[in-house]
Amino acid sequence: VWRRKNKYATAAPIAVTSTAWQEQFDELWRLLVPQGGAAASQQGEAIRLAGKLSREILDNGAINWDADFCAMADHLAQLLTGGRPVADQSELNTLRDTVRSGGGGRAELYRVAELAVSWVLANPIPVPAAPAPYRN
Template sequence: MKHAEEFQELWESLVPDGGQAATVQGELIRSVGRLRDEAERNGNANWDEGYELFCDFIEITFRPLRMADPHARERIEVILNRMRQPNIAYLDYALFDELEDYAVDWCKSHPEPIPKPNDPRQYR
């Protein structure tokens, strides 16, 4: 992972101690981090709609990037498709690393905070 330190710094500065982030940048970092945490700590045993919503949010946020960069589009699609298979104790850390790098790059290319309304469906 080329942006491990930056990911952690973004987490600390953008993600609240509990609940959803107030910005798209913060929620992107939170979504990627929560997916990794669930896989590492629980082998996706708690996978439910909340984790599907994280995948949906990531997909929507990255949609313009995926349109601009065919390689990124393909990689993000592969990663999210794998993560949406919760029956597998999904622990391919390299794919989580790659997704975190995409998230850091996205945040760097969007430095101005983008407000994000609260999603009442997201309880994770």
């Protein structure tokens, strides 16, 4: 059985080899996101949440949307304002509010994923994740 290795369970700086943000997202997903449950680091959780929220809205039409997804959107916005923030606060607030409502199209959700990638790369030293304020 193939198992994903979590290369960044240590304090080694997170690095990627890809240059396009979409490929960086995929690379970070493979490096930081476990097969199930929350990530061990804030960086992994930011990538996981960006992907999970996008999949629920774009692939499922937000059919399973509940308070936990709202909490995920809030937590992702909170993560992206920590450390070295990479987004303008007003842009981040607008994106959070759009996603929090279970809305947004590809442009908005891709922007959220792009910001998550930028934030991880701007904050490459893994920070342990606190217990998640949501179930998923």
